[in-house]
Amino acid sequence: MxxxxxxxxxxxxxxxxxxxxxxxxxxxxxxxxxxxxxxxxxxxxxxxxxxxxxxxTNSPYGALRVLGEPTGIDSNAARDGVWLCADPVHLRFHHERIVLADAGAFEISEEEAATLVADLNREFADVGSFYTATARRWYLKLSPAVNPEFCPKSASAIAPLSAIAGRRIDGDLDGKPTAITRWLNEVQMFLHLHPVNEARQMKGQPAINSLWLWGPGALxxxxxxxxxxxxxxxxxxxxxxxxxxxxxxxxxxxxxxxxxxxxxxxxxxxxxxxxxxxxxxxxxxxxxxxxxxxxxxxxxxxxxxxxxxxxxxxxxxxxxxxxxxxxxxxxxxxxxxxxxxxxxxxxxxxxxx
Missing domain, CATH: 3.40.720.10 (Alkaline Phosphatase, subunit A)
Structure with a gap:
């Protein structure tokens, strides 16, 4: 062997x-x-x-990870359409730098995840559909009507979550705004005002104030x-x-x-x-x-x-x-x-x- x-x-x-x-x-x-x-x-x-x-090379990690999910989502849905990992994260300023914490660094309940995803789907239905496999692993399936230029052509253009978790992400956010980064700003404003995050902050928990969108593509x-x-x-x-x-x-x-x-x-x-x-x-x-x-x-x-x-x-x-x-x-x-x-x-x- x-x-x-x-x-x-x-x-x-x-x-x-x-x-x-x-x-x-x-x-x-x-x-x-x-x-x-x-x-x-x-x-x-x-x-x-x-x-x-x-x-x-240039692997569509979103569709592939959906395909491998054991529970929580219909994994066969990955065989159709363009998917992204849309993982919940917390962004904070530290020494004048932006640091990203993924959901492995803080607690998020299944109920909180379900509520946020349901409301994201109501607010941004024109872009696509959000799904949760677990409280920590979320996905976005883009609507067929979305402009192909919405996502980078190369899945490798966006760092995987393990490459940026707990690290400064200033460099990943620099550069010319794109369609997806402009839309992400809208998502961040929506999350900032969401009752789930207001309740989390009242309890001293980090807000789920952004998503890390990575691995776009079809299988x-x-x-x-x-x-x-x-x-x-x-x-x-x-x-x-x-x-x-x-x-x-x-x-x-x-x-x-x-x-x-x-x-x-x-x-x-x-x-x-x-x-x-x-x-x-x-x-x-x-x-x-x-x-x-x-x-x-x-x-x-x-x-x-x-x-x-x-x-x-x-x-x-x-x-x-x-x-x-x-x-x-x-x-x-x-x-x-x-x-x-x-x-x-x-x-x-x-x-x-």
Whole structure:
């Protein structure tokens, strides 16, 4: 079996942070780093790295994520029309800069989401229809009557949510106003005055004062990326799989679980547990989840390369760039290769940036 693991934010973005990296035991990762050939390419968001492993460019993330939604929305609706992710966010000024917080950084109830979306649909019915899959994941399906110039022609022209959550977005808002940014200003004014936000502010909660509109487009033609199955709980990964006609299986808890249920053909596993802690600067949570990943996936890979696995490719989009290690079965015999602690690798990557 050839196994590809996609693990966003595998390396903590602050090399000197001892809370995350101090005395972090990672023999499995260190062995992979020592024995695998590492390639470093320019930085990519998780969503873009996911598109890469499916051989896609300019991916319509909105339609694809709808297609992969397990509940809350008719996923087959993604096969018709132009969709965008329209995720609820909070914009605030911090040191004279605009910072975006996505709904992973604050609480939003299903009732609040349903009320806001229903009222957005009444107010902006001429533009399209809003949908919620969960309180945190919203969508906009554009009306066929909307001018094609309303959205950027390239889905990659708008940063995916994981690339801007918790960060300054001044640069993303600069430039010549477009039809969609002018309309978004109207949406923001509508949300600012909405009773849901008035109630949230009375309770000291951040207002849902904007939407992040990204990933516009219609579903692409099917393409075969060469995997027999995709294993993930991420709706965007599930959507890529469905669009390619590949089964999307529930994410296994461990490598042993995967090997017990997967065929001998090429497999893709998406392990995105480390992404949230990095986006929300939760060092202790990242460390705990890394230790689980190390125990359940990385350490067992060494033995599995002597058994059912013929090759492992580990892909990690990080702040240091997109890192990729490839290790084949024969590499495990090179006993003289020694790994280095994760914190040392992080420092080297930061210095070489």
């Amino acid at each position: 050839q196994l590809t693991l996609l693990v966003p934010e595998l390396i903590w973005p602050e090399p000197a942070d001892t809370l995350a990296l101090g005395q972090l035991a990672a023999p499995g990762f260190e062995w992979l780093d020592a024995h695998g050939a590492m390639l470093r390419s320019p930085r990519q968001a998780f969503e873009q790295a996911l598109a890469d492993v499916f051989g896609q 692409p033609a099917p393409a075969d990326p060469g995997y027999a199955a995709v294993w993930s709980r991420n709706p965007l990964a599930a959507g890529f799989a469905r669009a390619a006609g590949i089964p999307n299986r529930p994410q296994p808890k461990t490598l042993a679980d995967l090997l017990a249920h997967a065929s001998d053909d090429a497999q893709l596993v998406v392990l995105d547990e480390l992404l949230g802690p990095v986006l929300y600067e939760a060092a202790e949570d990242w460390r705990s989840k890394f230790e689980t990943l190390e125990r359940d996936w990385l350490q067992p890979l060494r033995a599995a390369l002597g058994g059912p696995l013929t090759q492992v490719t580990l892909i990690a989009p990080t702040i240091y760039g997109k890192l990729q290690w490839t290790i084949s079965r024969g590499e495990r015999w090179k006993f003289w290769k020694k790994g280095q602690p994760v914190t040392m690798l992080a420092r080297q990557l930061a210095e070489a940036a």
